[in-house]
Amino acid sequence: MSHSTTAPVNSASVDSQDSSVPRRNSKRPKYSRFTQQELPACKPILTPRWVISAFMLVTIVFVPIGLASLFASHDVVEIVDRYDDRCAPTGSKSDKVRFIQSDADKTCNRTLIVPKHMKQPIYIYYQLDNFYQNHRRYVKSRSDQQLRSRSGENDVSTCKPEDSVNGSSIVPCGLVAWSMFNDTFSFSANNNRQLPVQKKGISWKSDRDSKFGKDVFPKNFQNSKLIGGAHLNESIPLSEQEDLIVWMRTAALPTFRKLYGKIEVDLQAGDTINVVMQNNYNTYSFNGKKKLVLSTTSWLGGKNDFIGIAYLAVGGLCFVLAMAFTIIYLVKPRRLGDPSYLSWNRNPGGH
Secondary structure (H helix, E strand, O other), X not given: XXXXXXXXXXXXXXXXXXXXXXXXXXXXXXXXXXXXXOOOOXXXXXXXXXXXXXXXXXHHHHHXXXXXXXXXXXXXXXXXXXXXXXXXXXXXXXXXXXXXXXXXXXXXXEEEEOOOOEOOOEEEXXXXXXXXXXXXXHHHOOOHHHHHOHHHOOOOOOOOOOOEEOOEEOEOOXXXXXXXXXXXXXXXXXXXXXXXXXXXXXXXXXXXXXXXXXXXXXXXXXXXXXXXXXXXXXXXXXXHXXXXXXXXOOOXXXXXXXXXXXXXOOEOOOOEEEEEEEOOOOOOOOOOEEEEEEEOOEOOEOOOOXXXXXXXXXXXXXXXXXXXXXXXXXXXXXXXXXXXXXXXXXXXXXX
């Protein structure tokens, strides 16, 4: 009686044989040195000296930039005056809403003192708090095609609820334009010198040239029953209505500033600025705030300490880490491994 034996199958040999035969339905990607991450690459060894040197380099670069940014920010002279609570009758919120919606005289006089010498140009901003221009429904309620070209005058499908009046299109349509800021300001210094406000060039040139048409004129604007904000001169094209252009560039945060104009004369320390304003814009309904801001600029822009503080914080943290690693390295050093044993340094043919 004979016994037959079956030789064990070498799975590795089978796999090697199978790999040479292309699989019809295989999802295995085609081999390449790129997909297998076998291309030559820089693989630095992070020794303590390299790490400490890197942290010190960041410190040396970031700390001077942070100091320069802070000094530039502190050189900016800024006057901020909240006027919404001072230019409305004292009382409850409903009293203020009733006042702002009435036909009462809303002229308000404010006095500002210049703390330091302010070099021209002095930028005039209005600041609104708790106003969410980034609300999705609000942002979408506009027609860029209508703003850009006269041929798109009737393109008001995205402008509801401010799209038309008695079947005729509103230009510019939408909630963004409808809610345009309408407080006004005039300035004089030391009770006898008028300070003209330059309102030309306060918007982005790209907006004037590309987003607002020279042949598009306001039409039926603020003619509905509910008035939102400012009125527009129907004889001036939208490309020249820079207050509107500034307002239509919606803000990302609920507290924002928008440029109102520029004063192109120097103001000396101690000068008294008299401001005559029309308190027309209703922020009382949603507990908002209104502020008037006069500010100079530096090479870095307006007053903003965040950039300088951020650079100093990162530079200081890197300095602390560099010192800590230096102390550890000197007090309790560790013997480094032999880099020749690393996989990319070994000889492929060796054992």
